[in-house]
Structure formats: C-alpha cells, structure tokens
Amino acid sequence: MTTPTKSGPLTQEDVWEVRSRSEAGEANAELAVAFDVSKSAIWRIVTRRAWADLGPKPEPTPLVEVLAEVPEEVPEVVVEVTPKPDAIEALKGELDERAAKRAAKREYMRAWRRAQGAKEKPGPERSAPCGTRSGYKAHLKYGEPTCNACREAHNAWQAENRQRRKERRAVVAHQASVV
Ligand SMILES: [Zn+2]
Numbered sequence: 008m009t010t011p012t013k014s015g016p017l018t019q020e021d022v023w024e025v026r027s028r029s030e031a032g033e034a035n036a037e038l039a040v041a042f043d044v045s046k047s048a049i050w051r052i053v054t055r056r057a058w059a060d061l062g063p064k065p066e067p068t069p070l071v072e073v074l075a076e077v078p079e080e081v082p083e084v085v086v087e088v089t090p091k092p093d094a095i096e097a098l099k100g101e102l103d104e105r106a107a108k109r110a111a112k113r114e115y116m117r118a119w120r121r122a123q124g125a126k127e128k129p130g131p132e133r134s135a136p137c138g139t140r141s142g143y144k145a146h147l148k149y150g151e152p153t154c155n156a157c158r159e160a161h162n163a164w165q166a167e168n169r170q171r172r173k174e175r176r177a178v179v180a181h182q183a184s185v186v
Contacts, residue, residue, distance in 0.1 A: 017042060022052055023064040029053045117150050124149070140164045 017025070025038055035053065039046040051057035135141030138156035146153040153161070 017044065017048075017052070019058075019061060022058045022061055025049060025052050027064070113150075120149060 021042060025042060028038060028041075029035070029049070035046050035049040038049045042049070048057070135145045137154050139160050140157075143153055143157035143161040146157055
C-alpha cells in the first residue's frame with residue numbers, strides 16, 4: 008500500500024474538516040487519501056503541530072440572530088376607506104333597475120307565450136287539457152298557477168307512482184327472501 012506523500016496546501020476549511028472527521032473517528036490514513044496529502048500532514052494537523060493557532064470552527068449564526076438583523080423597513084400602509092353613501096345608493100338603484108327590467112322582460116315573454124299559445128301555435132304542452140298531468144306541467148312551464156283539476160291529476164299520478172315503487176320494493180324483497 009502506498010502512502011500519499013503529497014502535502015498540498017490545505018485551506019482553513021479543510022483543516023477544520025480534518026479535525027472534526029478525525030474526532031469523529033476517521034483514521035489518518037483515510038483522511039490522507041480524502042484530502043490528497045500525506046498521513047504525516049494529517050497527523051500534524053490532528054495533533055495541532057500544524058495550524059496550531061487555528062481555533063475551533065465558529066458556529067453558524069443562529070437563524071434568530073440573522074433575522075434580528077434584518078432591518079424592519081416595512082412601509083406603513085394606510086388604507087383609507089371612505090364610505091360613499093351616494094355611490095352605494097346609486098349601485099342599489101342600478102341593481103333595482105336591472106331587476107325591474109328583468110322582471111318586465113319575463114312578464115313580456117310570458118304574455119308573448121300566452122298570446123302564441125292562444126293563437127295558431129298551440130304547442131304540444133299547451134294542447135294538454137286540464138285535469139291531466141301534462142296540463143299540470145304546462146301550467147308550471149308557463150308560470151301559471153295550477154288549477155284544481157291539474158293538481159288533482161298530478162297528486163293522483165304521484166300517489167300511483169309511490170304505490171308502484173312500494174310494490175316493486177315488496178317484489179324485490181320477496182325475491183331476496185326466497186333466494
Ligand atoms: Zn289546469
């Protein structure tokens with residue numbers, strides 16, 4: 008085994024590292040290879056025959072201290088909130104106006120549809136007679152109040168539907184119990 012004899016210049020950082028790794032248990036021979044110097048150079052560093060004046064590596068400054076030194080140059084922000092009742096009232100007025108316009112348009116469209124329905128174009132829904140579920144749905148579609156006959160038809164359909172579902176569940180339960 009050849010021992011490296013080269014004794015290149017080591018930096019202060021290297022010396023600190025050599026000493027800390029030596030203290031941690033690394034052999035001088037290993038350190039000699041790692042730093043590409045002779046074993047005796049390592050020995051001199053470890054025994055403080057070389058770099059005798061070099062003290063221990065200073066601890067890094069704790070983060071709290073680093074942060075404490077950050078200048079607090081946060082500019083003062085003044086948020087000015089000026090209530091403008093006129094602007095609020097104006098906005099409210101605008102919204103009211105828009106709502107009124109929408110309502111007017113809805114009313115107009117409803118009237119237009121009613122007129123269409125009354126005229127030559129009775130849609131399939133409109134032709135649905137009162138007293139049927141289609142008639143009930145037509146009332147809803149055209150935004151009209153439902154009439155008694157249609158409500159009764161709708162309720163009857165719902166009751167029937169509920170009954171059908173109940174029966175279906177009973178059949179499924181029966182089948183499950185048989186299997
Ligand atoms: Zn009706």
